[in-house]
Amino acid sequence: MTKEISEAAQQAWEAGKERADQAYSQRRRVVIDPITRLEGHGKIDIHLDEAGEVERAYFQVPELRGFETFTRGRPAEDMPQITSRICGVCPLAHHMASVKALDDLYKVEPPPAAKKIRELDYSLFMVEDHALHFYFLGGPDFVVGPTAPKEQRNVLGVIAAVGIEVGKQVIAMRRELRDLETYLGGKTIHPVMGLPGGVAKGIAPDDLPRFREVAARSVEFAKFTLDVFRKVVLANPDYVRLITSDAYTHRTYYMGMVDANNKVNFYEGMIRVVDPSGREYAKFKSQDYLDYVAERVEPWSYVKFCYLKPVGWKGFVDGPESGVYAVAPLARLNASDGMATPLAQQAYEEFYATLGGKPVHHTLANHWARVIELLYAAERLVELTDDPEITSTALRVLPTKQPSVGVGIVEAPRGTLIHHYETDERGIITRANLIVATQNNAARIAMSVDSAAKGVIHKGQVDDGLLNMVEMAFRAYDPCHGCATHSLPGEMPLVASVYDSVGELVRQIKR
Amino acid sequence: MSGNNLLVLGIGNDLLGDDAVGLLVAEALRGDGLVVRTGVRSGLALLDEVVGARRVLLVDSQATGGQPGTICEFSLEPSVVRSPSAHYVGYGEALAIGAAVGLEMPEEIRVVAVERAPEVYLGADLSEPVRAALPTMVERARNVIQGWLR
Numbered sequence: 001m002t003k004e005i006s007e008a009a010q011q012a013w014e015a016g017k018e019r020a021d022q023a024y025s026q027r028r029r030v031v032i033d034p035i036t037r038l039e040g041h042g043k044i045d046i047h048l049d050e051a052g053e054v055e056r057a058y059f060q061v062p063e064l065r066g067f068e069t070f071t072r073g074r075p076a077e078d079m080p081q082i083t084s085r086i087c088g089v090c091p092l093a094h095h096m097a098s099v100k101a102l103d104d105l106y107k108v109e110p111p112p113a114a115k116k117i118r119e120l121d122y123s124l125f126m127v128e129d130h131a132l133h134f135y136f137l138g139g140p141d142f143v144v145g146p147t148a149p150k151e152q153r154n155v156l157g158v159i160a161a162v163g164i165e166v167g168k169q170v171i172a173m174r175r176e177l178r179d180l181e182t183y184l185g186g187k188t189i190h191p192v193m194g195l196p197g198g199v200a201k202g203i204a205p206d207d208l209p210r211f212r213e214v215a216a217r218s219v220e221f222a223k224f225t226l227d228v229f230r231k232v233v234l235a236n237p238d239y240v241r242l243i244t245s246d247a248y249t250h251r252t253y254y255m256g257m258v259d260a261n262n263k264v265n266f267y268e269g270m271i272r273v274v275d276p277s278g279r280e281y282a283k284f285k286s287q288d289y290l291d292y293v294a295e296r297v298e299p300w301s302y303v304k305f306c307y308l309k310p311v312g313w314k315g316f317v318d319g320p321e322s323g324v325y326a327v328a329p330l331a332r333l334n335a336s337d338g339m340a341t342p343l344a345q346q347a348y349e350e351f352y353a354t355l356g357g358k359p360v361h362h363t364l365a366n367h368w369a370r371v372i373e374l375l376y377a378a379e380r381l382v383e384l385t386d387d388p389e390i391t392s393t394a395l396r397v398l399p400t401k402q403p404s405v406g407v408g409i410v411e412a413p414r415g416t417l418i419h420h421y422e423t424d425e426r427g428i429i430t431r432a433n434l435i436v437a438t439q440n441n442a443a444r445i446a447m448s449v450d451s452a453a454k455g456v457i458h459k460g461q462v463d464d465g466l467l468n469m470v471e472m473a474f475r476a477y478d479p480c481h482g483c484a485t486h487s488l489p490g491e492m493p494l495v496a497s498v499y500d501s502v503g504e505l506v507r508q509i510k511r
Numbered sequence: 512m513s514g515n516n517l518l519v520l521g522i523g524n525d526l527l528g529d530d531a532v533g534l535l536v537a538e539a540l541r542g543d544g545l546v547v548r549t550g551v552r553s554g555l556a557l558l559d560e561v562v563g564a565r566r567v568l569l570v571d572s573q574a575t576g577g578q579p580g581t582i583c584e585f586s587l588e589p590s591v592v593r594s595p596s597a598h599y600v601g602y603g604e605a606l607a608i609g610a611a612v613g614l615e616m617p618e619e620i621r622v623v624a625v626e627r628a629p630e631v632y633l634g635a636d637l638s639e640p641v642r643a644a645l646p647t648m649v650e651r652a653r654n655v656i657q658g659w660l661r
Contacts (some may be wrong), residue, residue, distance in 0.1 A: 070526070070634030085526050086633060089553060132555065136600050136608065154591035155604045159611045167612045174555065 044470060044496040046453050048506075052460025055501075057453035059446055059474055071432040076105055076403060076423050080194050083419065083434070092125045092181065092191055093412035096267070097419040099194030104287065105406025105421055106196045106399030113392035114198035119267040120211070120384040121184040121193060122410070126266055126377035127218050128177040129413040130329075130370050133478060134225060135162070135170050138367050141472050143232055145239075153468070162228060173221050176214050183207070198396030211385045218378035219343070222371070226347055229371050234354065243364040244355070247455030248473060250318040250447050251276040251361045253308055253325035255440065256332030257411045258283075263340035264332050264376060266411040272335045273308065276320050278359040282310075286409040289418055293435065294323075305443045306435065316447050318361075324447070327415025327440040328477055329369035334359035339372065341379035347372040363448050366476040403427045412437050414478045438479045448473040462498050462507050470496065516565035517659060518617075519652070521549040523572060528635030529579070529627030532645065533571040535637075536623070539649045545656065557605040558614060567620040568655050570648070572627040572641070579628045580640030582648055584655070587620040623652045 046057040071082065079102065084095035096118060103110060110118075135143065139158035148157065159167040184201065185191030193199050203211065233239045242248070258272045259265040271289065273282040282292055294309040307313045307323035314322040325331070339345045351368060352358050360369075384390060408419045415437030422431040438445070452473035498507040521537025524530045534549045541547045548560055561567045573583065589610055590603025600608070609616050625648055628638035637645070 066632035066634055070632075082526070085524065085551065091552075132600075136555070136604070155600060155608050156591050156611055159608070164612060167608070171555075171558070171608065171612050171614070175559070178559065 044449060044453075046457065046462075046496060046498045047503075048457070048460060048498065048500050050501045052458070052500075054450070054454040054457050057450040057470070059449040059470075067434055068432060071421075071429050074429050076102060076406070076421055076427045076429055077196065079419070079421060079429070079432070081192065084191055090125075090129065090412055090414070092122065092185070093410060093417050094419070095185075095191045095194055096122055097408045097410045097412075097417045099196065100268075100286075100408030100410065101406040101419040101421050102194075102196035102399075102408070103406070104408060105403045105423065105427070107401045108197040108397050108399040110198045111392070111394045111397060113202065113389045114395045115268070116384055116387055116390055117184065117199050117202060117395070118194060120203075120381065120390065121181060121191075122267050123377045123381045123384065124177045124181050124184075124214075126413060127222070127374060127381065128174055128181070130374040130377065131170060131173060131221070131225065133413070134229075134367065134371055134374065135167075137478070138370070138475060141468075141475060142239075142367050143228065145232075145236075147238060150468075161232070166224075166228075169221065173217065176217070180211060180214055195396060196399045200395075202393055202395050203391050205391045208385065208391055212382075215378070215381035215385045218381050219375070222375040222378040223343065226371050226375055229368060233368070243362050243368075245362075245455070247452050247469070248363045248448065248476075249361050250324075250326075250363065250444055250451070252318050252322070252444055253281060253311070254331035254334035254359060255325050255327050255416055256335035257409065257416065258336050259340060261340070262337035264336045264338075264373070264411075265340070266377070271409060271416065273325065274335050274359060276318065276359070276361070278334065281308075286407045286418075287405075289407060289409065289420075289435075293418075293440075295435070295439070303442045304439055305446070306440045307443060316443055316450065318447065324443040325440070326444045326477075327411075327437050328366055329373050330360060330363070330366040331415065332411060333369045333372065339376045341376050341383065343379055344372055344376035347375055363444075363473060363476045366478075414438065414441075416440050438477075441477050441479065445474050445477050445479055448477070457498075460500070460506070516563075517545060517656065518561065518564040518567045519545050519547045519570070519656070520560050520567055521547065521570045522551070523549075524551050526633055528630075528632060529572050529625075529638050529641045532625055532627065532637060532641055532648070533569075535645060536570040536648050536652055540652060540656070543653070543656070554600045555605050555608065557602055558609045561617050561620065562609065562614050564617050566659050567617045568652060569620055569622045569624075570652055571622065571624045573624040574627055574629065576629070577626045578640070579626050579638055580644040581626040582644055582651060583622075583624050583626070584651060585622055587622050621655050623648060623655065 044057060044059050047055045049055040080095045080098040083098045084091035087094055135158055136155050140153045140155065143161050144153050144157040185193045193201060253273055253275055255271060255273045257265050257269045259269045262272065270283050270285060272280065275281040284292055292309055293306055295304040295306050296313055297304055308325055311323035318324060333348060339348045351372060352360065355362065355365060402425050403423045406421050410417055417437055418435040420433040421429055423429055449470055452470045456469045497505055500506045519537055519540050521533040523533035525534055537547050537549050550556065550560060569587065587602055587606065589607035591607055592601065592603060606616065625641055625644050627641055
């Protein structure tokens with residue numbers, strides 16, 4: 001972007017660094033001063049020991065604040081609109097979790113057609129989001145290649161690698177999905193479709209053929225994408241070595257939503273947790289999440305780190321004794337017994353056969369798992385658009401019960417998303433809690449960044465390849481960088497600061 | 512004026528304090544008889560809005576670490592610098608993708624953006640410096656449009 005912006009950013013960064021450095025040298029720990037925090041920066045601090053080895057690497061994520069205060073005193077019915085407006089990236093995930101929390105709050109079961117329409121809308125969104133991630137967000141790492149020259153590791157490199165026709169297809173597919181989301185949601189940006197006990201709008205029988213066409217195209221698109229993954233990634237032994245390398249491997253617990261047959265489900269089901277050996281550790285209803293999920297704060301981050309309450313917090317370590325768990329595509333596959341649709345199930349079996357059985361602990365396998373989920377979401381679109389009930393006009397059951405507590409959980413593209421509301425007898429919010437996917441993943445992301453840094457920095461030697469390696473570690477999770485994500489500039493540098501054993505800044509690498 | 516195929520695009524979130532400023536400026540320009548759109552979505556959603564327009568005035572807030580209230584004006588160019596987030600592509604990337612796949616991209620996208628306060632709270636009002644900058648932003652946005660209409 002402009003020179004003006006980068007210079008201003010640089011100056012502010014230096015000023016902030018100076019203050020942080022002072023704090024560090026005084027207390028020999030990292031204190032992030034809120035005033036020095038730069039929105040939009042990916043910020044990594046790496047601390048070396050006397051031998052020049054990595055003592056600890058930290059990855060900072062800005063966090064949305066004020067949610068509790070803002071929502072208190074508002075009618076619960078406003079929550080699907082409010083929460084879908086806090087994030088410019090996945091409004092529908094928040095909308096859906098929120099509407100489900102309202103169903104639970106008013107103890108009302110939506111009619112089958114309403115649930116199917118919600119799931120249909122949600123599947124459109126999952127196809128769109130997973131495709132975007134595979135091609136344009138993860139693509140520069142994966143489609144172009146981790147060892148490709150730096151100049152090619154970008155969105156144009158992806159288009160060059162897959163061909164312009166495919167690039168066109170990705171953009172056209174996205175547009176079609178988006179148009180149908182708008183049809184169902186009223187508006188794509190802030191969906192207004194969900195109501196406690198149902199949905200506001202159905203599908204007119206005349207419009208169904210269009211949904212079916214897009215569903216069929218989505219399946220072809222997903223199959224093609226899986227093929228791209230096979231050709232580009234799996235056919236390359238360097239890639240497979242990278243995916244399975246120790247630096248990107250953590251033996252943790254995994255969490256994801258499953259249906260009655262323990263198959264992956266994004267919209268509805270029980271939450272299942274498997275231990276690092278892949279055995280079922282817990283399976284619980286949304287309403288019981290507080291028995292299993294606890295949060296803790298660390299002095300160096302704004303993000304609250306979730307862990308499994310019954311296992312307990314043992315620090316940023318893996319293994320069965322540590323309550324650290326993961327969510328998102330890989331975790332969902334690990335936490336399930338398979339996929340509910342035939343092609344996705346085949347892909348699921350190939351995934352585990354190739355990577356040495358369940359569970360897979362390799363963070364970078366998230367990219368592959370994401371494509372398998374893309375295929376599932378597309379196949380699910382076909383099932384739902386073929387369902388005779390999908391054009392039903394029985395779309396709502398009116399809530400009549402007195403509200404008190406409601407919990408709604410969906411699987412967002414980035415992992416388990418929890419909305420929890422408490423209200424007075426009039427349905428006015430008295431307390432609201434939100435756990436987003438990135439919080440669920442926060443401890444494991446921190447571990448991945450730390451071990452990636454440890455894998456590439458030795459004897460104080462830091463090179464420019466560091467950022468790529470560390471970045472790959474966190475990009476695989478698709479973490480949330482706070483909710484004001486549309487703010488300019490969309491391309492601030494990622495900054496890694498390396499400190500020696502006495503807290504002196506020895507190297508700063510920016511992209 | 513729509514014959515000139517001009518678009519005013521206000522980007523922001525009215526729940527996030529200073530982040531709402533792009534929307535407010537865009538609304539202020541609505542009375543001028545221009546085609547005005549507002550949105551909150553990031554990344555490729557930019558393409559949904561700008562494709563087909565000849566010139567786009569984008570009003571937004573920015574967070575570069577500078578003095579809150581500082582107004583910045585520049586032309587948005589396609590870029591391949593990756594967004595810091597794994598969530599969304601940057602504006603520059605969205606433009607690069609749109610051009611690469613042959614979408615009908617605008618000749619120019621001019622940005623008028625104000626630096627927002629570093630802290631973002633849900634439900635916050637505009638900060639004082641940004642509120643004070645609002646009239647100037649509207650004026651500068653109008654100047655850009657006037658320049659195009661001349």
